[in-house]
Amino acid sequence: MRSNDRYTSIFWGLLGLYLAYEGYRLKLGTLKNPQCGFLIFWAGMVLAGLSLILFFQTYFQRDRSGPKESLWKGVDWRKGTKMMVALLAYTLVFKWLGFIVSTFLLILFLFKGIEPQRWRTALILSVFTITVAYMVFGFFLELQFPAGILHRFFE
Amino acid sequence: MDFLSAMQLGLSTAFQPMNILYCFIGVFIGTMIGVLPGIGPSGAIAILMPMTFNISSLSAIIILAGIYYGAMYGGSTTSILVNIPGEAASVVTCLDGYQMARKGRAGPALGISAFGSFIAGILGILFLAVLAPSLANIALDFGPPEFFSLMVLGLTLVIYLGSASMIKALMMAAFGVVLGCVGQDPILATPRLTYGLEALFDGMDLIPVIMGLFGISEVLINLEKPAQRQIYETEIKGLLPTLEDWKKSVLPIARGSTIGFFLGIVPGGGALLASFTSYAIEKKFSKYPEKFGTGAIEGVAGPETANNAGTMGAMVPLLTLGIPSNVAMALLLAALMIHGTPPGPLLIQNHPDLFWGILASMILGNFLLLILNLPLIGMWVQILKIPYRVLFPLIIIFCLIGAYSVHYTVVDILIMLIFGILGYFMKKYGYDGAPLVLAFILGPMMETALRQSLIVSHGSFAIFLQRPYSVVALITAFIFLGLPLIPFIRKKREKLIADDA
Numbered sequence: 106m107r108s109n110d111r112y113t114s115i116f117w118g119l120l121g122l123y124l125a126y127e128g129y130r131l132k133l134g135t136l137k138n139p140q141c142g143f144l145i146f147w148a149g150m151v152l153a154g155l156s157l158i159l160f161f162q163t164y165f166q167r168d169r170s171g172p173k174e175s176l177w178k179g180v181d182w183r184k185g186t187k188m189m190v191a192l193l194a195y196t197l198v199f200k201w202l203g204f205i206v207s208t209f210l211l212i213l214f215l216f217k218g219i220e221p222q223r224w225r226t227a228l229i230l231s232v233f234t235i236t237v238a239y240m241v242f243g244f245f246l247e248l249q250f251p252a253g254i255l256h257r258f259f260e
Numbered sequence: 261m262d263f264l265s266a267m268q269l270g271l272s273t274a275f276q277p278m279n280i281l282y283c284f285i286g287v288f289i290g291t292m293i294g295v296l297p298g299i300g301p302s303g304a305i306a307i308l309m310p311m312t313f314n315i316s317s318l319s320a321i322i323i324l325a326g327i328y329y330g331a332m333y334g335g336s337t338t339s340i341l342v343n344i345p346g347e348a349a350s351v352v353t354c355l356d357g358y359q360m361a362r363k364g365r366a367g368p369a370l371g372i373s374a375f376g377s378f379i380a381g382i383l384g385i386l387f388l389a390v391l392a393p394s395l396a397n398i399a400l401d402f403g404p405p406e407f408f409s410l411m412v413l414g415l416t417l418v419i420y421l422g423s424a425s426m427i428k429a430l431m432m433a434a435f436g437v438v439l440g441c442v443g444q445d446p447i448l449a450t451p452r453l454t455y456g457l458e459a460l461f462d463g464m465d466l467i468p469v470i471m472g473l474f475g476i477s478e479v480l481i482n483l484e485k486p487a488q489r490q491i492y493e494t495e496i497k498g499l500l501p502t503l504e505d506w507k508k509s510v511l512p513i514a515r516g517s518t519i520g521f522f523l524g525i526v527p528g529g530g531a532l533l534a535s536f537t538s539y540a541i542e543k544k545f546s547k548y549p550e551k552f553g554t555g556a557i558e559g560v561a562g563p564e565t566a567n568n569a570g571t572m573g574a575m576v577p578l579l580t581l582g583i584p585s586n587v588a589m590a591l592l593l594a595a596l597m598i599h600g601t602p603p604g605p606l607l608i609q610n611h612p613d614l615f616w617g618i619l620a621s622m623i624l625g626n627f628l629l630l631i632l633n634l635p636l637i638g639m640w641v642q643i644l645k646i647p648y649r650v651l652f653p654l655i656i657i658f659c660l661i662g663a664y665s666v667h668y669t670v671v672d673i674l675i676m677l678i679f680g681i682l683g684y685f686m687k688k689y690g691y692d693g694a695p696l697v698l699a700f701i702l703g704p705m706m707e708t709a710l711r712q713s714l715i716v717s718h719g720s721f722a723i724f725l726q727r728p729y730s731v732v733a734l735i736t737a738f739i740f741l742g743l744p745l746i747p748f749i750r751k752k753r754e755k756l757i758a759d760d761a
């Protein structure tokens with residue numbers, strides 16, 4: 106839809122100008138001796154310039170995007186939001202609780218808290234998943250996960 | 261080294277017991293990824309790449325490449341049985357494959373798809389074995405100007421061939437170039453766009469970026485609306501195509517193999533473009549084009565052959581020039597660089613065991629895939645029945661483990677989440693992730709090549725016009741950038757993209 110392109114082109118345009126400014130601050134140098142801001146400046150300018158073209162296109166070009174239904178119609182945004190909040194919380198507690206505990210709690214939340222599932226099913230799947238994940242990645246592939254509150258068992 | 265000695269070296273390397281196991285693991289996971297909608301081969305390669313850090317570079321590429329071409333085999337299963345492509349290159353198989361299933365001919369559809377893919381895979385490997393060394397010899401004379409121009413051409417083709425809106429794709433490419441600049445300047449070591457964060461001094465890693473853009477965002481998109489997946493409940497019998505099926509399919513397979521391989525070499529082409537082009541050609545060549553879309557076996561044989569041949573073709577620019585032509589190849593490039601064996605013109609010369617070992621393992625892989633996709637089809641059908649509410653937590657966990665294991669820091673998980681949100685909004689508003697990722701990978705390489713060229717030429721851009729290969733590459737890139745300005749060509753391109761959608 107044209108209005109979507111209009112808003113997103115403004116976003117990208119402002120971002121492009123900001124990046125061009127950052128590139129300018131890093132010094133452009135000369136063509137004989139381009140400095141570290143050279144590519145960032147020009148890429149930012151290209152981004153800003155193309156955003157401007159897209160912005161004007163929304164006024165002058167025919168809209169071939171088909172039926173004008175809102176992108177957000179019928180969208181259940183709660184599940185995605187819950188998932189992202191859970192993932193953010195996971196990064197905050199990951200080192201403190203350790204891989205096994207934090208990942209188990211996360212999987213349990215994803216199985217039970219996002220889509221309807223019975224508690225028994227969610228618990229069994231969570232235990233199975235964390236066991237297999239730790240055996241494959243932690244034990245067999247020897248990836249180094251933080252032990253967290255279970256550190257006494259791994260020392 | 262002559263061809264037979266080279267293949268002998270490759271076979272002796274690839275057929276070591278552990279490499280056979282790695283090949284099996286790669287193609288098995290690839291088939292599963294292809295069967296299950298929700299994550300494509302690029303996401304799977306990104307997730308599994310950190311797991312390959314402790315093994316040799318050959319073994320790592322055997323697994324990761326196996327995922328890539330294995331997904332092409334697996335993608336046809338869901339296209340035929342569920343009318344949902346397991347991965348993008350199998351979209352066109354839905355048109356006739358699902359109709360064949362509805363007519364009780366799921367078996368021959370799956371069979372011709374597997375056999376066609378197998379033949380294309382073997383032919384593609386032979387083309388690769390012949391073409392790659394010759395191209396590598398030519399590329400030995402390339403300098404920074406040639407590499408810069410080729411990368412510009414590669415990026416342009418990805419934008420032109422793969423994206424509905426060229427302006428949006430160019431914007432994403434520009435943004436990708438900037439993201440690739442985050443970290444220390446490659447020549448002066450000055451920190452750029454790091455905002456004082458130590459974690460960004462070495463730049464952002466490709467794996468969390470891809471997992472976010474293609475893994476997390478895909479889950480967010482799928483959680484928006486309830487998934488409707490209906491497996492066509494038909495008994496799958498008679499996986500061997502009949503003589504009549506073979507008669508109809510032999511020319512589509514031959515054409516698909518050739519078209520697919522050469523389109524696979526083109527950046528932005530690959531398996532997706534190969535399968536669509538093959539379908540269009542088969543429909544044009546057919547005596548009964550009106551049967552396409554109603555269950556014509558040629559509509560399955562051609563595209564499925566082409567998409568697998570395309571995966572082999574995509575290896576050519578990666579292994580001989582070090583230039584990836586799509587996201588999956590960008591990941592293989594990253595894997596090879598991490599293992600200290602950067603691809604390029606010197607790869608075949610310096611690491612012949614690696615190059616010929618990869619080719620030989622792909623021959624083995626194609627044999628394994630034939631076994632996995634025919635006798636074991638029942639197993640894949642059961643996997644298809646796993647509900648998405650069970651699948652998506654597993655995808656998330658794999659993404660988290662993959663992102664964390666790159667540098668063992670939660671910063672990479674945060675980067676993945678940020679790109680997940682960005683990828684979600686990009687998908688909603690019609691911005692393609694592939695140009696961003698390719699520019700992210702090629703950007704630093706292009707910058708180094710550009711700055712080296714300008715330093716050598718004392719600031720003169722004429723250096724790019726003084727080298728024949730560079731001139732041809734740049735002129736071709738400008739032609740493709742300018743083509744959409746011609747109204748007739750723009751309408752044709754928009755119609756093609758609309759048909760594809």
